[in-house]
Amino acid sequence: MTPLAGYLLVAALVFAIGLAGALTRRNAILVLIGIELMLNAANLNLIAFWRYSPHPEVLTGMMFAVFSIAVAAAEAAVGLGLVIALYRHAHTTDLDEINRMKG
Amino acid sequence: MNIVFWILAVITVLSGLAAVTLKNTVHCALAVTGAFAGLALLFLQLDAQFAGFAQILVYIGAVAILVVFAILLTRGSDTPAQGVFSRTWFAGLLIAAAVFTVLGWAVMNSAAALPHENAVPTVTVQQIGQALMGRYVLPLEIVALLLTAAMLGAVIVAMHEKGEPK
Amino acid sequence: MANTLDQIFVLLKHWIVAYFPLALQPVVGILLSVVAIIATFPALFALTTVIERKGLGRMQNRIGPNRTGPFGILQPVADGIKSLTKEDIVPRSADAVVHFVAPLVLVVVVFMGFAVLPMGRNMQLVDMDAGLLYFFAIGASAELSIFMAGWSSRNKYSLLGAMRAVAQMISYEVPLLMSTVAIVMITGSLSLVKIVEAQNQYTWGLPHWYIFTPWGFAAFIMFCIAAMAETNRSPFDLPEGESELVAGYFTEYSGFKFALFFLGEYVGMFSISGLGTTLFLGGWSAPLAVLNFMPSWIWFFSKVMLSIVVMIWIRGTLPRLRQDQLMNFAWKFVLPMTLLNLFVAGLWRFMGEGILRWLVCSAILLGVYVIVGRTEMRRRKIGPRSYRYAE
Amino acid sequence: MLGEGILKGLKETARNALGSFVSAERLTTVEYPEQRLPLPEASRNFPFLVYDGADWESGLRCVACQICEKECPPKCIYIDKSKDKKPDAVGKQQFYPAKFDIDISVCMSCQICVEVCPFEAIKMDHEFELSTDDRFGGLLLDRKELAKSNEYYHKIHPTEATAVDDRLAKERAAAEAKTKATAAAAAAKAAAPKPDVPTAGAAPVPAAKVAAAAAPATPALDAKREGDAS
Numbered sequence A: 001m002t003p004l005a006g007y008l009l010v011a012a013l014v015f016a017i018g019l020a021g022a023l024t025r026r027n028a029i030l031v032l033i034g035i036e037l038m039l040n041a042a043n044l045n046l047i048a049f050w051r052y053s054p055h056p057e058v059l060t061g062m063m064f065a066v067f068s069i070a071v072a073a074a075e076a077a078v079g080l081g082l083v084i085a086l087y088r089h090a091h092t093t094d095l096d097e098i099n100r101m102k103g
Numbered sequence B: 001m002n003i004v005f006w007i008l009a010v011i012t013v014l015s016g017l018a019a020v021t022l023k024n025t026v027h028c029a030l031a032v033t034g035a036f037a038g039l040a041l042l043f044l045q046l047d048a049q050f051a052g053f054a055q056i057l058v059y060i061g062a063v064a065i066l067v068v069f070a071i072l073l074t075r076g077s078d079t080p081a082q083g084v085f086s087r088t089w090f091a092g093l094l095i096a097a098a099v100f101t102v103l104g105w106a107v108m109n110s111a112a113a114l115p116h117e118n119a120v121p122t123v124t125v126q127q128i129g130q131a132l133m134g135r136y137v138l139p140l141e142i143v144a145l146l147l148t149a150a151m152l153g154a155v156i157v158a159m160h161e162k163g164e165p166k
Numbered sequence C: 001m002a003n004t005l006d007q008i009f010v011l012l013k014h015w016i017v018a019y020f021p022l023a024l025q026p027v028v029g030i031l032l033s034v035v036a037i038i039a040t041f042p043a044l045f046a047l048t049t050v051i052e053r054k055g056l057g058r059m060q061n062r063i064g065p066n067r068t069g070p071f072g073i074l075q076p077v078a079d080g081i082k083s084l085t086k087e088d089i090v091p092r093s094a095d096a097v098v099h100f101v102a103p104l105v106l107v108v109v110v111f112m113g114f115a116v117l118p119m120g121r122n123m124q125l126v127d128m129d130a131g132l133l134y135f136f137a138i139g140a141s142a143e144l145s146i147f148m149a150g151w152s153s154r155n156k157y158s159l160l161g162a163m164r165a166v167a168q169m170i171s172y173e174v175p176l177l178m179s180t181v182a183i184v185m186i187t188g189s190l191s192l193v194k195i196v197e198a199q200n201q202y203t204w205g206l207p208h209w210y211i212f213t214p215w216g217f218a219a220f221i222m223f224c225i226a227a228m229a230e231t232n233r234s235p236f237d238l239p240e241g242e243s244e245l246v247a248g249y250f251t252e253y254s255g256f257k258f259a260l261f262f263l264g265e266y267v268g269m270f271s272i273s274g275l276g277t278t279l280f281l282g283g284w285s286a287p288l289a290v291l292n293f294m295p296s297w298i299w300f301f302s303k304v305m306l307s308i309v310v311m312i313w314i315r316g317t318l319p320r321l322r323q324d325q326l327m328n329f330a331w332k333f334v335l336p337m338t339l340l341n342l343f344v345a346g347l348w349r350f351m352g353e354g355i356l357r358w359l360v361c362s363a364i365l366l367g368v369y370v371i372v373g374r375t376e377m378r379r380r381k382i383g384p385r386s387y388r389y390a391e
Numbered sequence D: 001m002l003g004e005g006i007l008k009g010l011k012e013t014a015r016n017a018l019g020s021f022v023s024a025e026r027l028t029t030v031e032y033p034e035q036r037l038p039l040p041e042a043s044r045n046f047p048f049l050v051y052d053g054a055d056w057e058s059g060l061r062c063v064a065c066q067i068c069e070k071e072c073p074p075k076c077i078y079i080d081k082s083k084d085k086k087p088d089a090v091g092k093q094q095f096y097p098a099k100f101d102i103d104i105s106v107c108m109s110c111q112i113c114v115e116v117c118p119f120e121a122i123k124m125d126h127e128f129e130l131s132t133d134d135r136f137g138g139l140l141l142d143r144k145e146l147a148k149s150n151e152y153y154h155k156i157h158p159t160e161a162t163a164v165d166d167r168l169a170k171e172r173a174a175a176e177a178k179t180k181a182t183a184a185a186a187a188a189k190a191a192a193p194k195p196d197v198p199t200a201g202a203a204p205v206p207a208a209k210v211a212a213a214a215a216p217a218t219p220a221l222d223a224k225r226e227g228d229a230s
Helices: A003-024 A028-051 A060-090 B003-021 B025-045 B049-073 B089-109 B125-133 B137-158 C002-006 C008-017 C025-059 C075-085 C096-116 C131-152 C156-187 C192-199 C214-230 C255-280 C289-293 C296-317 C323-351 C355-378 D004-022 D067-071 D112-116 D150-156 D158-191 D196-202 D204-229
Strands: D047-051 D077-081 D097-103 D122-124 D147-149
Touching (some): A003 B003, A028 A060, A028 B003, A060 B049, A060 B125, A060 B137, B025 B049, B049 B125, B049 C131, C025 C096, C025 C255, C025 C296, C075 C255, C131 C255, C156 C192, C156 C255, C192 C255, C214 C355, C255 C296, C323 C355, D047 D150, D067 D112, D112 D122
Antiparallel strands (some): D047 D122
16 A cells, blocks of 8 residues: 555545534534544645645645635634524524524 | 554544544544644644644644634533434434545555655745745635634624623 | 853763664654753753742742742752642542643643754754744644643633633734744744844844844734733733632642643743744844853853743732733734734835834834823723622 | 833832842841740730749649639630648638649630639730640640749739739738738737637628728739730
């Protein structure tokens, strides 16, 4: 197995774990955690591809990962703001209970 | 494929697993911090210093803290009575397993075509800075705009509305 | 001779490392440096506790500890024995694992910051290209250990202290980073070694330290404020304000774990002072060109200790802030000033040599400072206190 | 300007810190075991027993009347009355305490025992370094440990002790006068043919005298105590 394949497998595993977390947990915050894990797995892919690319000095993969980290930070802030607003509205963060579109 | 990679991979995957399976929400948040740290170390292992440190700074320093704050603000640390997994957990698990199968199959099938070990790229922070200010200046500005918008959005979403009881 | 003395620790390390087989040499070299760091800073911590207690005593017209040993200098030994022999109590409802891990994480993380600090000429563990980023990334992780300590204790004071600490550290991390970005802009490097080397030049025998420029001075003041808030030092010691929160996030810790928190706090102070010294006070460079014959590490450590003494002095002077004052100060005063300072530093960079840039940069900073200060002060309306419930 | 107050404060603390090295009157700390502040005369801690003369056992003023034992609010005094009698400070034959213990772990330093004692035998001490590692034996003081000389009493409470001595001297004089009077009466009785009348009349007179002598002394003491306390 090449090193790149190892990194890609780990990334795939982390992505799957994140997806499982996002799809199976009740708590909205933990769903968000799952999404963050998926984003991170994608970043690992980007960096691994950059590292083993024929022209790493072009920096594209690395830049993509850095921007992705910045976007993820914004996503986390907005997502958690939404969760808090949701909690204030419905007094729960349980996604199985929050199933009505009408307030 | 050295031993350090395998240790880091195991740490990352195990903390990731803990993050999605543990009962206590705060434990989940701490476990996901471990996964973030493991991923950051994997970045460093891939000679991406800047990305690795940015990952630690943003994820452990900010996102993990935001998550635990949100957990405390929503009383998330009390374990719910009906269990921690949603009603459709089986379908979710199935989808995740399917996704992993497909991804793993793709990686293993193309493993021969993947490039092998190549020279360690020497990328200084200066180069990254120049790239950010040169070739990638437009994405940088857009990210700045996005961050500002996200900050304002988060503040407005989470702010108390007027007249609403606290 | 002077050169040997300057490099004595480096030479010592090379001499010891040479005794090991070639394959082990890098590992042994790193281990030696790590051991040196882990031995030096706790010793300095012990010294600092005496200086702090005696200094605070003198500021309050007391004598301070003077019983153990001559002039009380053995006080830290007594304190150490005391905390080592005390019972280690874990509350029954505490989260045992997290409770145990939190102090370890704090101490480990705090010591990791020293890896990139150049403590003398050629005296750094690693010359990392992204050294400054590394330092802040490591510093950010300390917040999590504080949260872990506060949350796992299952104590309302601990949790309140931890929430306060985390909120405060997040708020002040932004100005802390922003104030150092000005340095990075001027030096063009994130490597702390390069930053010190850029300052190790002299005109007319005076050093080119960044504190001696208008933007550098402003950044230094902002850095000091943010650094004191980051290390939970008075007047920003709300997370452990003993009058309202017992001891804040480490209320439920006792014995050796308590000592570890104490150690972590002080070593954190050393590392942030070391960073401030490196960035603004020229690191290991001598304050005057004629003093260059003295070993560089003496300068580094005396500058660090001087900043610690100033921190103690401020602790003895200022009362604790209120939570809203703390947040307002961070977001409405320190952060805007650091942003302005970034602009001024850019201006400085592009105005070229000459007296003009001194005048323009100082005028902008001073003007804004006075205007912001005036408006901040004018808003203070201290009327008779009104109560909502008690009449 | 913003920050001026901070600089002012820093100047003040710096002046304190440096000033405490040059001027001694800035440092008000008394380094206790080596240096001590003199205790005020009216300070009190636990009771002790006063004795006159050189020998503590024979000189004890206490006559084991057990008033203090009965009055003590926390009941920390334990007295056993002797079987035989011996002459007291005034020269009268009295009982003496065969056992006089005070449990100072119970004593609350209220001074009631001192106020009720008609014989000026128990007084409050200045001694306060009484810590011991023996909780039961070390804090239960017997009469040997409690006995302290009248000179010691003069040393710690000079004004009060002088007043007490004056009063006791008066009482002693009155008692002597009484003995003389009884002796004279006895002589007169021996001379006179009818002995019944003078003895019946002479008996109440000394008692009234003693009461009259005691009455002015006690308010004076009380007044002085109040003065010390304030």
